[in-house]
Amino acid sequence: MKITIIGTGYVGLVTGACLAEIGNDVFCFDVDERKIAILNDGGVPIHEPGLAEVIARNRAAGRIRFSTDVDASVMHGDVQFIAVGTPPDEDGSADLQYVLAAARAIGARMNGFKVIVDKSTVPVGTAKRVSEALAGELARRNEAHGFSVVSNPEFLKEGAAVEDFMRPDRIVLGCDDDENGQRARAMMKQLYSPFNRNHERTMYMDVRSAEFTKYAANAMLATRISFMNELANLADEVGADIEYVRRGIGSDPRIGYSFLYAGCGYGGSCFPKDVQALIRTASEHGHDLKVLNAVEAVNERQKNVLVDKILNELGSDLTGKTFAVWGLAFKPNTDDMREAPSRPLIAALLRKGASVRAYDPVALDEAKRVFGLDLSGTAEFERLSFQHDPYEATEGADALLIVTEWKEFKSPDFGRLKAQLSAPLVFDGRNLYEPSEMRKQGIKYTAIGRGRVL
Ligand SMILES: NC(=O)C1=CN([C@@H]2O[C@H](COP(=O)(O)OP(=O)(O)OC[C@H]3O[C@@H](n4cnc5c(N)ncnc54)[C@H](O)[C@@H]3O)[C@@H](O)[C@H]2O)C=CC1
Numbered sequence: 001m002k003i004t005i006i007g008t009g010y011v012g013l014v015t016g017a018c019l020a021e022i023g024n025d026v027f028c029f030d031v032d033e034r035k036i037a038i039l040n041d042g043g044v045p046i047h048e049p050g051l052a053e054v055i056a057r058n059r060a061a062g063r064i065r066f067s068t069d070v071d072a073s074v075m076h077g078d079v080q081f082i083a084v085g086t087p088p089d090e091d092g093s094a095d096l097q098y099v100l101a102a103a104r105a106i107g108a109r110m111n112g113f114k115v116i117v118d119k120s121t122v123p124v125g126t127a128k129r130v131s132e133a134l135a136g137e138l139a140r141r142n143e144a145h146g147f148s149v150v151s152n153p154e155f156l157k158e159g160a161a162v163e164d165f166m167r168p169d170r171i172v173l174g175c176d177d178d179e180n181g182q183r184a185r186a187m188m189k190q191l192y193s194p195f196n197r198n199h200e201r202t203m204y205m206d207v208r209s210a211e212f213t214k215y216a217a218n219a220m221l222a223t224r225i226s227f228m229n230e231l232a233n234l235a236d237e238v239g240a241d242i243e244y245v246r247r248g249i250g251s252d253p254r255i256g257y258s259f260l261y262a263g264c265g266y267g268g269s270c271f272p273k274d275v276q277a278l279i280r281t282a283s284e285h286g287h288d289l290k291v292l293n294a295v296e297a298v299n300e301r302q303k304n305v306l307v308d309k310i311l312n313e314l315g316s317d318l319t320g321k322t323f324a325v326w327g328l329a330f331k332p333n334t335d336d337m338r339e340a341p342s343r344p345l346i347a348a349l350l351r352k353g354a355s356v357r358a359y360d361p362v363a364l365d366e367a368k369r370v371f372g373l374d375l376s377g378t379a380e381f382e383r384l385s386f387q388h389d390p391y392e393a394t395e396g397a398d399a400l401l402i403v404t405e406w407k408e409f410k411s412p413d414f415g416r417l418k419a420q421l422s423a424p425l426v427f428d429g430r431n432l433y434e435p436s437e438m439r440k441q442g443i444k445y446t447a448i449g450r451g452r453v454l
């Protein structure tokens, strides 16, 4: 099938590459000339395991190409995926300007039946607005081509995006009931049939329910995390260990083990913005989503939990102290720094007078860029440095802080750490180590919700 992908970010690029991998003819369009130039030079602008290989294979086979040519992109695809960003607006609602710009670009050029797929995460009612934008452009041109807008939200996780796309838990398709909607549904069914393998994973529903499903999924996952973080803070107070509690409740299949890890808060480009957007949608309909408001508030507080523990241990003036920070990306296996808990943590330490030496296996360039945007020109920025080796960061530091659970941090050389740190202090925002083992190593270890064993 001929597919156009509009927006070559995390979702668009993975969608395009994976659809090419199963034999489709894919045209990836972006307005960002820099990204397209990198892709046309054989590079990949983001770090996503396995993606470079899939792109290289399909480029060599002639099944995927990258361009900033909007006319060619609209001409190419019978199916046009909109995978542009939907960042939060000032009031927390999803900013739809890029989605609607993409819709208008299609409407201004289409010359035959098209299926337009909303892949971006968009609030209930957006497909209707996309339809109106397309119809408006067609009316302006005095042309009447058929089209249908399908909602096909994406559930992939960064760091495992290719794997998630190729082996989805489910494919949600929201289609209209009219003739064009049925035609679109048949095309989408054919497009996704290779992913269904042994049983049908595709779920058909109306467009609004599909749009809502995406927000409900992210809101539920964020809720589990904030719930566990709140209990972890209580565990610290009452002298229980949240790791035992996690295992104890996860074994109940009605609860399950996934997404029960307490930590220093959830980040990323999606949970924070999608929780906010759902709260905003609700308030537009006169509803106050009490649970989700609490989920967000708990997460905001949780991003400070490591700073609180440090101040508790070292006192409120951190002038002259140096902290090594391991892990900057919002989660492992990505270079994405959007809403990363490392950002407010490092900013707070710098504000308190400390120096920070930061290390991340892949996010250093992106970290330099975002901290430059956040802090450049300030006195604090002078006290922030980036290291290319984890032990360069810890040499002579007053404490080590762990913010992202990269695999390479799971089994460090504790002897070396202890010898390097000016005092053997580790503050772990991701509960990577066994407290009893740390005690044996002679390291003072503070984690999240592990009060009983400390
Ligand atoms: N990042 C993730 O893990 C997931 C993201 N999503 C959703 O998918 C959407 C995209 O997210 P990301 O891929 O992370 O965003 P991104 O920011 O990585 O990429 C968006 C791309 O769209 C391009 N773009 C903007 N306006 C355009 C236009 N008019 N025409 C062509 N290209 C345009 C930008 O230049 C950029 O390259 C968002 O709605 C997000 O919530 C959904 C599931 C997972």
Ligand SMILES: O=C(O)[C@H]1O[C@H](OP(=O)(O)OP(=O)(O)OC[C@H]2O[C@@H](n3ccc(=O)[nH]c3=O)[C@H](O)[C@@H]2O)[C@H](O)[C@@H](O)[C@@H]1O
Binding pocket: 121, 154, 155, 156, 157, 158, 159, 218, 221, 225, 258, 259, 260, 261, 262, 263, 264, 265, 266, 267, 268, 269, 270, 271, 330, 331
């Ligand atoms: O809509 C989206 O963009 C995506 O958002 C999340 O994916 P992602 O943001 O890539 O990463 P997650 O693995 O969900 O982690 C999000 C944050 O939660 C934190 N987290 C996760 C799990 C956990 O148990 N505890 C916890 O603190 C992570 O450290 C990270 O900061 C969802 O998991 C995807 O299904 C969804 O498609």
